[in-house]
Amino acid sequence: xxxxxxxxxxxxxxxxxxxxxxxxxxxxxxxxxxxxxxxxxxxxxxxxxxxxxxxxxxxxxxxxxxxxxxxxxxxxxxxxxxxxxxxxxxxxxxxxxxxxxxxxxxxxxxxxxxxxxxxxxxxxxxxxxxxxxxxxxxxxxxxxxxxxxxxxxxxxxxxxxxxxxxxxxxxxxxxxxxxxxxxxxxxxxxxxxxxxxxxxxxxxxxxxxxxxxxxxxxxxxxxxxxxx
Amino acid sequence: xxxxxxxxxxxxxxxxxxxxxxxxxxxxxxxxxxxxxxxxxxxxxxxxxxxxxxxxxxxxxxxxxxxxxxxxxxxxxxxxxxxxxxxxxxxxxxxxxxxxxxxxxxxxxxxxxxxxxxxxxxxxxxxxxxxxxxxxxxxxxxxxxxxxxxxxxxxxxxxxxxxxxxxxxxxxxxxxxxxxxxxxxxxxxxxxxxxxxxxxxxxxxxxxxxxxxxxxxxxxxxxxxxxxxxxxxxxxxxxxxxxxxxxxxxxxxxxxxxxxxxxxxxxxxxxxxxxxxxxxxxxxxxxxxxxxxxxxxxxxxxxxxxxxxxxxxxxxxxxxxxxxxxxxxxxxxxxxxxxxxxxxxxxxxxxxxxxxxxxxxxxxxxxxxxxxxxxxxxxxxxxxxxxxxxxxxxxxxxxxxxxxxxxxxxxxxxxxxxxxxxxxxxxxxxxxxxxxxxxxxxxxxxxxxxxxxxxxxxxxxxxxxxxxxxxxxxxxxxxxxxxxxxxxxxxxxxxxxxxxxxxxxxxxxxxxxxxxxxxxxxxxxxxxxxxxxxxxxxxxxxxxxxxxxxxxxxxxxxx
Numbered sequence: 001x002x003x004x005x006x007x008x009x010x011x012x013x014x015x016x017x018x019x020x021x022x023x024x025x026x027x028x029x030x031x032x033x034x035x036x037x038x039x040x041x042x043x044x045x046x047x048x049x050x051x052x053x054x055x056x057x058x059x060x061x062x063x064x065x066x067x068x069x070x071x072x073x074x075x076x077x078x079x080x081x082x083x084x085x086x087x088x089x090x091x092x093x094x095x096x097x098x099x100x101x102x103x104x105x106x107x108x109x110x111x112x113x114x115x116x117x118x119x120x121x122x123x124x125x126x127x128x129x130x131x132x133x134x135x136x137x138x139x140x141x142x143x144x145x146x147x148x149x150x151x152x153x154x155x156x157x158x159x160x161x162x163x164x165x166x167x168x169x170x171x172x173x174x175x176x177x178x179x180x181x182x183x184x185x186x187x188x189x190x191x192x193x194x195x196x197x198x199x200x201x202x203x204x205x206x207x208x209x210x211x212x213x214x215x216x217x218x219x220x221x222x223x224x225x226x227x228x
Numbered sequence: 229x230x231x232x233x234x235x236x237x238x239x240x241x242x243x244x245x246x247x248x249x250x251x252x253x254x255x256x257x258x259x260x261x262x263x264x265x266x267x268x269x270x271x272x273x274x275x276x277x278x279x280x281x282x283x284x285x286x287x288x289x290x291x292x293x294x295x296x297x298x299x300x301x302x303x304x305x306x307x308x309x310x311x312x313x314x315x316x317x318x319x320x321x322x323x324x325x326x327x328x329x330x331x332x333x334x335x336x337x338x339x340x341x342x343x344x345x346x347x348x349x350x351x352x353x354x355x356x357x358x359x360x361x362x363x364x365x366x367x368x369x370x371x372x373x374x375x376x377x378x379x380x381x382x383x384x385x386x387x388x389x390x391x392x393x394x395x396x397x398x399x400x401x402x403x404x405x406x407x408x409x410x411x412x413x414x415x416x417x418x419x420x421x422x423x424x425x426x427x428x429x430x431x432x433x434x435x436x437x438x439x440x441x442x443x444x445x446x447x448x449x450x451x452x453x454x455x456x457x458x459x460x461x462x463x464x465x466x467x468x469x470x471x472x473x474x475x476x477x478x479x480x481x482x483x484x485x486x487x488x489x490x491x492x493x494x495x496x497x498x499x500x501x502x503x504x505x506x507x508x509x510x511x512x513x514x515x516x517x518x519x520x521x522x523x524x525x526x527x528x529x530x531x532x533x534x535x536x537x538x539x540x541x542x543x544x545x546x547x548x549x550x551x552x553x554x555x556x557x558x559x560x561x562x563x564x565x566x567x568x569x570x571x572x573x574x575x576x577x578x579x580x581x582x583x584x585x586x587x588x589x590x591x592x593x594x595x596x597x598x599x600x601x602x603x604x605x606x607x608x609x610x611x612x613x614x615x616x617x618x619x620x621x622x623x624x625x626x627x628x629x630x631x632x633x634x635x636x637x638x639x640x641x642x643x644x645x646x647x648x649x650x651x652x653x654x655x656x657x658x659x660x661x662x663x664x665x666x667x668x669x670x671x672x673x674x675x676x677x678x679x680x681x682x683x684x685x686x687x688x689x690x691x692x693x694x695x696x697x698x699x700x701x702x703x704x705x706x707x708x709x710x711x712x713x714x715x716x717x718x719x720x721x722x723x724x725x726x727x728x729x730x731x732x733x734x735x736x737x738x739x740x741x742x743x744x745x746x747x748x749x750x751x752x753x754x755x756x757x758x759x760x761x762x763x764x765x766x767x768x769x770x771x772x773x774x775x776x777x778x779x780x781x782x783x784x785x786x787x
Binding site for chain 1: 341342343344345346347407410411412414415418419420445446447448449450452453454457460464465466467468473474475476479483486758
């Protein structure tokens with residue numbers, strides 16, 4: 001780190017960034033670097049959060065190869081594939097929005113965030129129909145669980161527990177994403193300096209959304225495409 | 229005491245200076261504060277309350293065990309009492325105490341920052357902590373939890389007819405509280421250091437807090453999701469672990485201990501940092517082997533993630549797995565011993581002053597060495613098979629957690645108390661209390677090593693088939709009374725000092741560090757201008773040469 005007195009001069013530049021700069025920081029660069037480090041630390045916790053579930057999946061998948069394969073035939077690959085496309089597209093649009101934010105192009109940001117938001121909502125709607133299909137066949141864990149024909153009850157129930165647990169937790173993250181992207185869109189629409197003067201809040205939302213996307217990229221093959 | 233009379237001479241009509249404590253006084257200004265110092269004080273008050281509740285539970289346990297047939301508790305009530313003791317003490321005292329109180333208060337001061345990187349997140353973390361704690365208290369009041377603090381499945385998920393849901397949700401919130409604090413500390417240490425405050429000029433408390441935060445960020449999410457899976461199994465019958473639902477209960481143990489073993493380093497590492505500060509300040513020497521002590525914290529953080537299986541030697545884990553976990557556990561002793569040896573060398577030829585914080589620091593060394601070495605008995609698979617679930621484990625754990633973590637906390641609170649509140653406590657009384665705590669602690673837990681070695685199992689509330697265990701249990705209960713008395717006296721004179729204590733100077737101990745260059749208590753914004761650091765860490769020689777030791781043969785206000 002720079003061990004100089006130059007920081008004292010930068011102090012004077014406060015007025016320039018009065019909107020987005022918080023009082024604990026010396027300058028906007030320090031604030032932005034802090035935000036980015038904090039966001040990545042948060043994403044590490046998210047990776048560990050999902051990591052425990054992936055470890056659980058690996059264990060049971062290894063133990064119940066056949067039953068997992070039979071049970072996975074119940075998942076709807078077409079809907080899952082559409083959802084994957086929707087999420088990947090929304091990741092592209094949020095990346096375009098972040099680029100527009102860096103260029104202080106407000107229209108570009110809004111045009112990027114609206115399709116992202118629509119993609120997130122579409123994902124949850126499709127997910128609803130997928131869940132409804134499972135519930136119609138009593139493929140949800142619990143006392144009334146009926147395994148797909150050819151699968152043992154216990155292992156198949158674990159498959160669906162993992163399926164609902166992991167896609168459910170991912171769905172909660174999509175829901176939070178809708179709230180956060182919606183809030184960001186509102187701030188841009190209202191021309192709040194906290195986002196218009198500083199691209200980092202937009203980039204942080206983008207990072208979060210890419211993470212949500214990335215989790216799905218692992219979930220889709222694990223539950224929809226597993227080979228025998 | 230003579231020190232008490234000496235304090236009666238403060239002029240009554242002193243004009244009040246503005247500092248972080250009195251700059252605003254409304255309830256709202258505290259409840260919604262973003263100031264790291266106020267949040268630290270709020271943690272102090274909150275944790276003191278949880279500590280009192282947890283101690284009360286410990287008192288019930290010790291009272292019950294004085295008789296081989298049990299004195300007054302039903303088996304089920306006893307289960308709930310020791311569970312409440314464990315859950316409250318671990319999640320709402322040990323995990324948060326040093327980072328929450330001392331970390332919040334001193335980290336920005338030590339590195340020359342105006343605040344932590346994310347003050348609002350810091351406040352949110354506090355409210356998650358309190359919210360989770362209230363859920364845990366609600367669980368105790370509405371019937372209690374009988375699973376033990378480990379919440380093992382399938383008992384906790386399918387069979388226990390007690391308030392597991394409330395307690396687990398509380399623990400989940402407390403976990404997120406510590407994640408928020410950890411993210412905050414990592415960013416603060418990386419990005420908020422004052423000019424000239426290089427990584428190797430950081431006080432060792434910062435290094436410890438940083439290593440702790442890394443463990444929290446990597447470990448806590450795992451236990452959070454594991455507890456959620458358990459709760460989903462309990463409430464929605466979404467099976468993950470219970471054999472009845474096709475699952476594997478040992479998987480729960482793996483995931484649980486993947487966090488909960490590193491968690492003991494979350495509890496002890498911050499106290500290691502406090503220990504380095506105390507020994508440097510009261511030996512007036514640079515900490516011997518600064519770099520080794522700093523990196524041993526990181527080594528403990530890394531190795532701590534590779535040893536969880538030693539909690540499962542008697543589960544269905546494979547024998548070869550056990551051997552590997554046992555060997556890696558031995559390795560943990562290396563960085564820990566590096567710390568102990570360097571601390572000892574720090575005292576050697578130092579100008580040692582036995583103020584209360586230093587007495588705590590020295591008793592920390594003794595207690596932690598016993599706690600650490602008995603850990604080797606437990607990491608050796610062959611002896612552990614016999615010692616599993618005996619009082620030997622209980623004694624080992626309390627030697628490292630109370631003898632280590634809590635002693636470090638008490639030392640740190642005594643060290644930074646003048647900075648936090650601008651008041652001196654009676655040093656002589658504090659010295660005597662530190663010795664009472666040390667003696668009471670040893671009398672409580674040393675007999676438990678013996679009775680555990682003889683085979684007394686933990687979590688039993690009677691032992692009438694083995695009445696020869698009674699003398700050890702009576703000794704232990706007597707010790708617990710002395711220990712409790714020590715804590716009460718400590719609380720008493722600390723509160724007393726707030727009103728009647730002598731006014732503290734900015735640097736009552738003549739210690740080195742940025743936090744001692746500003747008034748006690750500090751201003752709202754900590755430093756009038758951002759400090760520029762030009763001297764090395766723990767540079768006591770330069771401090772003495774410049775005559776800045778403040779004539780600290782005895783701290784001000786103490787005769």
